[in-house]
Amino acid sequence: MKMPTHCPFCKDVMLTDYEQMWEVLHKKCSRRLGHNIEFVAEVHDNDTVDVIAIKVNHKKIIMWSLFHRTLTIKSTDALEYQLPFFEPELFSYPKLMGKLKTYMVFS
Numbered sequence: 439m440k441m442p443t444h445c446p447f448c449k450d451v452m453l454t455d456y457e458q459m460w461e462v463l464h465k466k467c468s469r470r471l472g473h474n475i476e477f478v479a480e481v482h483d484n485d486t487v488d489v490i491a492i493k494v495n496h497k498k499i500i501m502w503s504l505f506h507r508t509l510t511i512k513s514t515d516a517l518e519y520q521l522p523f524f525e526p527e528l529f530s531y532p533k534l535m536g537k538l539k540t541y542m543v544f545s
């Protein structure tokens with residue numbers, strides 16, 4: 439997946455952040471109330487997205503590592519667990535959240 443320039447959910451232009459130390463590019467959409475998404479890509483790697491992180495609330499972040507093909511739920515109470523990996527479909531935020539909830543119940 440190529441680094442997108444616009445948020446897949448609200449089509450806003452995403453904020454870009456360049457981390458010089460790691461030569462990593464971040465693109466974020468965090469101004470909307472309904473969703474908070476971040477894409478991370480290594481600059482050398484043709485801007486191919488490595489990580490997609492969705493902050494569900496102030497306690498929980500969902501991270502897809504497209505390179506390692508892992509799906510991890512991280513929460514502030516130090517709990518971290520893996521879900522079966524699936525490619526995130528980014529056209530509908532509610533649909534994606536619905537799918538995740540199903541996975542969380544059955545894993």
Ligand SMILES: [Zn+2]
Nearest residue numbers: 445447448467
């Ligand atoms: Zn957005």
